[in-house]
Amino acid sequence: MYQYDGHDQAFVRARAAEFREQVGRRLAGQLSEDEFKPLRLKNGLYLQLHAYMLRIAIPYGVLSADQMRTLAHLAENYDRGYGHFTTRQNLQFNWTKLEDVADMIDILAEAGMHAIQTSGNCIRNVTADAFAGVAGDEEVDPRPTAELLRQWSSLHPEFAYLPRKFKIGVIGAAQDRAAMKFHDIGLRAYPGENGRPRYDIWVGGGQGRTPRVAQLFAEDVAFDEMLPTLDSMLRVYNLAGRRDNKYKARIKILVAEMGLEEYREAVFADRATRDAAQFALAGPEYDRIAAHFAVLPVEPVAAPPVKAEGDFAAWLAHNVTAHKVDGYAVVSVSLKGTGEIPGDATAGQMRAIAALADRYSASEIRVTYRQNLVLPYVPQAALREVYEALIEARLATGNIGLSSDIIACPGLDYCALATARSIPIAQALSTVLREREARAIAAGADPAGPTLNISGCINACGHHHAANIGILGLNKAEAETYQITLGGQGDENAAIGEVLGPGFSAEEVPGVVERIIGVWEGERAQGETFADTYRRLGKAPFKAAVYEEAAHVAA
Secondary structure (H helix, E strand, C coil), rough: CCCCCCHHHHHHHHHHHHHHHHHHHHHHHCCCCCHHHHHCCCCEEEECCEEEEECCHHHHHEEHHHHHHHHHHHHHCCCCCCEEEECCCEEEEEEEEEHHHHHHHHHHHHHCCCCCCCCCCCCCCCEECCCCEECCCCCCCCCCHHHHHHHHHHHCCCCCCCCEECCCEEECCCCCCCHHHHCCEEEEEECCCCCCCEEEEEEECCCCCECCCEEEEEEEEEHHHHHHHHHHHHHHHHHHCCCCHHCCCCCCCCCCHHHHHHHHHHHHHHHHHHHHHHHHHHHHHHHHHHHHHHHCCCCCCCCCCCCHHHHHHHHHEEEHHEECCCCEEEEEEHHHCCCCCCCCEEHHHHHHHHHHHHHHHCCCCECCCCCCEEEEEHHHHHHHHHHHHHHCCCCCCCCCCCCCEEEECHHHHCCCCCCCCCHHHHHHHHHHHHHHHHHHHHCCCCCCCCEEEECCCCCCCCCCHHEEEEEEEEECCEEEEEEECCHHHHHCCCCCEEEEEEEECCCHHHHHHHHHHHHHHHCCCCCHHHHHHHHHCCCHHHHHHHHHHHHHHHC
16 A cells, blocks of 8 residues: 655655644634634534544555554544445544644654645545455556555645535446546556556546536546646636636536536646646556555465355355455455444544454455445455454444445535435435345345435535435424435446435335335346346336325325
């Protein structure tokens, strides 16, 4: 994995010292909350419903075991004993005290971590495939590109005050494990010349009030052209993006209003005015970064067949993925246990994962956009031992990719923007869905089902638009109601879900989801996924089953 050099370390320490002074002025009453707000947002500090929330950057989702221990230390000593992993591959502490923030930032800096640009109208944490460098289907490792973009975007003087927040995702395989097409800019990397990739560049994706799937801006872009193109894409957005209405300020709105062709013309017109020499260092810097990732920390080994039965067999089937190195496996660790809060991990669980990473996974951990963790270098011969250790840590749920692997935002339990709770809905659904999956496994049937995501407001931090079954919490007439969308996808076949109809109460949601899945199970053709069946049938049979049953119950 990439290691901070002296410049990186000096950068984060200087920012930590600067923010300590700003926090001190706020505590002393020398800054009002309005004056402090833009300063704290530059450092990932939000004011939520009950306390400050500190969002910590995990660039492209990669952590060392020691960094995970640092997060456990912060959770235990400065929060309430846990942290929340997010769809941006970051971590949030929801109970931060302002007087502790400076010390927390200093501790992060010593561990090679920070909270810079995890908030504000800037380029946020660059995300990538959590299986980068280890997936058997990978063509190009996206991490060097993501790290190059992190360095380019950090404190970029021209892009510090964009019209709105800006998100970039990078993948290097045909399978999209990073929801790349729901980013403001998405990059799909392919093998190129001289060890450097070429790219398809996508633009205008996003969720929120006006969800959009990104459009293909340019394909087969050479490495030397990638960064100048992205720079001009941001410049045009910065100049032409709307600042009069934050709900219409994202680049997806600009591209929709201009049209892709006009936007593309503006970008290349801007590029023609720029001195390409300013990007001359990008190639050598990419080579330097790539060298950190070039040598895998493991070598091929012989692996005897793994004997599996019962819950261990189910865990192997769903949580273990083929590795590009013979004798190894990629182990996904579910943070979606039955009745648990999606994405949450206690300090003890963080330490348990760190210990497993040290012993079995080259001291490396990944965070997925689906709010789970990954041990990327596990010997196949050690899978049983890893599983047993995960059982002890209460992290052995075998449901990666199943319906109970729910994405959920913190919702109204924490977030000042939320209009409804999402955590209790996720907990109730996880119980129902795990029971369904257990019945299928016991019967020797396939437990696979639709993807299911939950957001507590229209901002869609829970990616509800991009789920086969999406749940959006709203406030109507001072009551929480939950709108259902169907047919969304967050993978390489990205699609936005369609609203099923009027919303439901929290108590009704589990039954509604069960009926929707029941329709799919009854109507699906051999081998069809939920998305396949929905594309073939449309929403009519699902709507009829859900609302006719609701009317029957009401009567």
